Amino acid sequence: AQSVAQPEDQVNVAEGNPLTVKCTYSVSGNPYLFWYVQYPNRGLQFLLKYITGDNLVKGSYGFEAEFNKSQTSFHLKKPSALVSDSALYFCAVRDGPGAGSYQLTFGKGTKLSVIP
Amino acid sequence: DAGVIQSPRHEVTEMGQEVTLRCKPISGHDYLFWYRQTMMRGLELLIYFNNNVPIDDSGMPEDRFSAKMPNASFSTLKIQPSEPRDSAVYFCASRRGGTDTQYFGPGTRLTVL
Numbered sequence: 431a432q433s434v435a436q437p438e439d440q441v442n443v444a445e446g447n448p449l450t451v452k453c454t455y456s457v458s459g460n461p462y463l464f465w466y467v468q469y470p471n472r473g474l475q476f477l478l479k480y481i482t483g484d485n486l487v488k489g490s491y492g493f494e495a496e497f498n499k500s501q502t503s504f505h506l507k508k509p510s511a512l513v514s515d516s517a518l519y520f521c522a523v524r525d526g527p528g529a530g531s532y533q534l535t536f537g538k539g540t541k542l543s544v545i546p
Numbered sequence: 547d548a549g550v551i552q553s554p555r556h557e558v559t560e561m562g563q564e565v566t567l568r569c570k571p572i573s574g575h576d577y578l579f580w581y582r583q584t585m586m587r588g589l590e591l592l593i594y595f596n597n598n599v600p601i602d603d604s605g606m607p608e609d610r611f612s613a614k615m616p617n618a619s620f621s622t623l624k625i626q627p628s629e630p631r632d633s634a635v636y637f638c639a640s641r642r643g644g645t646d647t648q649y650f651g652p653g654t655r656l657t658v659l
Contacts, residue, residue, distance in 0.1 A: 462646055473550070473637055473650035474589075481646065520589065524646075533602065534648060538588040 432457045434523050436537035443511045444545050451506040451540045453521030463504040464522040464534065465495055474520060480504060491515070511544045518542075548572075550651035552638050558657045564626040567654045570619055571640030579648060580613055580623050581637040589637075595621065596643070628658045 433456045443449045455461055462481055466474040478489025485497045495506045506519060521537040551570040559565055571578045579594040593603040598615045606613070610629070615621040625632055635655050639648040 464647070466650075471652075473652045474639075476647050476649065479646060533591055533594065535591075536589040 432461075432523050432525055432535045434521050434535055434537040436519075436521055436540045438540050439538075440541045440543065442543045442545060445513055446510050449506075449508050449511040449515070449542065449544070451519050451521075451542060453504045453506065453537060454502050455504060455521070455523040456502065457523055457525045459525045461504075462524050463495075463497060465489065465493070465504075465506050466520045466522060466536075468518040468520065468539070470517075477506070477519075511542075513544045513546050516542055516544045550638055550640055550649055552636075552651035552654050554654060555652060556655045556657075558659065559628055560659050561629055562627045563658075564624065565628045565632075565656060565658075567623040567636050567638075567656070569621045569623070569638030569651060571621070571638070572642075572649055573619070574642060575640035575649070576618070576643045577641040577648075578615060578621050579639040579641075580621070581639065581650075583635045583637060583653070584633075592623070625656075628656075630658045632656060633658050 435454045437452055464479045465477040467477050468474045477493050478487050480487045480497045488494045493508050495504055497504050518539045518541050520539050522534040524534050553568045576597050580592040581589050583589045592605045593613045595615045613623045635653045637650050637653045639650045641648045
């Protein structure tokens with residue numbers, strides 16, 4: 431079975447500082463990995479995904495994520511945080527082709543607060 | 547593109563009443579997903595459809611919950627009878643076959659008193 435862990439319920443960072451939101455995963459085959467962001471009273475918005483290829487994936491709003499197979503991690507990063515980045519961030523995973531499941535499994539979410 | 551549309555955005559009802567949530571997926575998307583989000587359990591997949599056919603409903607919590615997709619542009623999630631523990635935000639998402647990204651609607655915040 432596939433699973434995702436986001437070890438931090440909340441991350442606080444000062445505006446202008448780099449941010450990292452952590453995610454580790456477990457799948458039986460090759461993973462497809464995703465990050466979504468949820469602003470208050472809104473639905474989830476797609477940020478970026480890793481399917482194959484370069485381990486560093488760039489996405490929307492200046493975010494990027496690094497796939498690390500040996501550590502089974504897919505941490506979300508941004509070089510310089512903005513107050514407007516404050517939101518709830520979800521990591522999600524599914525098994526790659528041939529695994530028979532197209533369902534995404536989501537982590538519990540990490541609340542990011544960027545302090546002015 | 548209008549995105550995934552859900553209605554109503556907010557619903558307040560009393561225990562025992564029937565509740566119907568509605569979703570219009572993005573045109574051309576042939577997968578539709580219903581999720582429930584609570585503080586305690588996070589985001590849970592309830593059911594998903596492919597080409598209007600329910601594929602996996604193992605996440606539906608109990609028989610009080612039912613979902614239908616009568617055509618490619620409309621789906622409903624019904625709770626009958628509703629209970630206070632059903633209070634949550636319900637999201638609908640859709641995806642085009644052959645792609646991997648799901649697109650979420652704004653959600654329906656359900657409160658059962």
